[in-house]
Amino acid sequence: MPFTMHHHTNLRIPGPTPIPPEVLDVMSRQMINHRGSEYGAIQHEVLENLRHFFQTEQDVLLFTGSGTGGLEAAIVNTLSPGDRVLSVPMGVFGERFARIATAYGVDVRRLEVPWGSAAQPDTLEQALAEMHDCRAVLLTCNETSTGVMNDMAALIEVVRRLAPPPPLLLVDAVSALGAVDLPMDQLGIDVMITGSQKAWMAPPGITMLGVSSRAWEYHSRARLPHFYWDFTTQRNAQSKHMDAWTPAVTTMFALHRALALMCAEGRDNTFARHKRIAAYTRQRLRATGLSLFADPGSESPTVTSARVPEGIDGKALLRQAMDQYGVVLGDGQDKLAGRILRIGHMGWVTEPDIDDAVAAIEQSLASMGATVRPVSGTRAEQCLANARAE
Numbered sequence: 001m002p003f004t005m006h007h008h009t010n011l012r013i014p015g016p017t018p019i020p021p022e023v024l025d026v027m028s029r030q031m032i033n034h035r036g037s038e039y040g041a042i043q044h045e046v047l048e049n050l051r052h053f054f055q056t057e058q059d060v061l062l063f064t065g066s067g068t069g070g071l072e073a074a075i076v077n078t079l080s081p082g083d084r085v086l087s088v089p090m091g092v093f094g095e096r097f098a099r100i101a102t103a104y105g106v107d108v109r110r111l112e113v114p115w116g117s118a119a120q121p122d123t124l125e126q127a128l129a130e131m132h133d134c135r136a137v138l139l140t141c142n143e144t145s146t147g148v149m150n151d152m153a154a155l156i157e158v159v160r161r162l163a164p165p166p167p168l169l170l171v172d173a174v175s176a177l178g179a180v181d182l183p184m185d186q187l188g189i190d191v192m193i194t195g196s197q198k199a200w201m202a203p204p205g206i207t208m209l210g211v212s213s214r215a216w217e218y219h220s221r222a223r224l225p226h227f228y229w230d231f232t233t234q235r236n237a238q239s240k241h242m243d244a245w246t247p248a249v250t251t252m253f254a255l256h257r258a259l260a261l262m263c264a265e266g267r268d269n270t271f272a273r274h275k276r277i278a279a280y281t282r283q284r285l286r287a288t289g290l291s292l293f294a295d296p297g298s299e300s301p302t303v304t305s306a307r308v309p310e311g312i313d314g315k316a317l318l319r320q321a322m323d324q325y326g327v328v329l330g331d332g333q334d335k336l337a338g339r340i341l342r343i344g345h346m347g348w349v350t351e352p353d354i355d356d357a358v359a360a361i362e363q364s365l366a367s368m369g370a371t372v373r374p375v376s377g378t379r380a381e382q383c384l385a386n387a388r389a390e
């Protein structure tokens with residue numbers, strides 16, 4: 001039998017992601033004084049290690065909240081009512097970024113990208129050329145809802161070529177950072193946002209933002225209303241090794257330990273592992289006979305999307321994978337609900353987790369009457385070899 005029954009749950013949604021035992025261990029710790037020296041030391045190490053993964057010498061700020069809070073913080077701290085910005089939505093999360101800005105009275109122009117595709121530098125260039133006085137560009141690095149990653153260097157290059165001063169670059173890197181090589185300073189990103197529950201192997205609760213010196217200049221003139229998310233208040237608190245408000249202490253213990261594990265693996269090794277596992281996931285799904293949703297060449301290294309075969313009820317497929325095999329897959333979101341399935345592979349993940357997930361998909365599809373080509377033995381080894389060669 002190609003598939004052995006697993007009695008644990010294989011959580012393969014694209015966040016929250018599974019947490020390694022070393023990290024789970026520290027989450028049962030007693031509370032500590034969040035304004036004391038022990039917390040200060042933890043915060044110091046977390047910030048140092050985050051700077052290493054953000055590849056920045058500039059500020060990294062922490063806020064208790066989810067990634068959406070981080071997106072909101074980026075907007076309210078840098079913009080003013082009526083500011084004109086260009087958003088480039090390519091799925092649910094790009095839409096959300098645009099909606100947050102709209103909710104605050106920002107003049108949001110849109111460059112629509114078909115779901116499943118990446119933004120193209122030439123269309124971005126054209127959209128910017130047709131806009132006057134663009135204050136900021138809102139980009140999504142990795143669109144988790146479609147499994148597509150943008151070529152950030154190519155897109156940013158276009159923005160930076162604009163007559164000085166180029167617009168501010170606000171980048172949603174919630175499901176990319178920690179897994180993907182995104183050198184913030186080298187690329188010239190002004191605010192880069194992520195969340196603890198994604199590639200960071202920690203539970204939800206903390207959003208982390210890299211903030212450039214140019215973003216601080218914008219911040220000094222920004223007039224959108226805000227209080228909780230104020231960058232200056234948090235920076236002042238962090239300079240005293242504290243948080244402005246009561247932090248998510250348990251998530252902070254976890255993030256501290258997880259970052260130590262990531263540093264022990266090594267930044268480049270972490271990035272390489274994500275690339276390799278994403279390639280393996282694609283190889284396995286294709287070998288099974290599924291068709292991938294993301295355009296070739298734009299596939300995400302942290303989440304893979306595949307079309308649900310014709311005639312199969314996508315929701316029933318996910319239910320079967322969970323109930324029968326303990327594999328929890330991501331559904332499509334919004335207009336893609338029931339039409340695609342998504343496999344998350346960020347953070348604590350290795351190839352056997354993917355074998356387990358793909359086997360559950362194969363078995364579930366077979367039991368629902370779909371034609372599949374279950375992969376095992378030498379064909380699985382071939383997928384592994386192909387992925388390593390990619």
Ligand SMILES: Cc1ncc(COP(=O)(O)O)c(C=O)c1O
Nearest residue numbers: 066067068093142144174175195
């Ligand atoms: C790319 C992206 N942006 C933003 C978010 C929103 O983050 P949260 O759900 O933590 O609010 C997510 C969450 O999945 C995401 O993947």
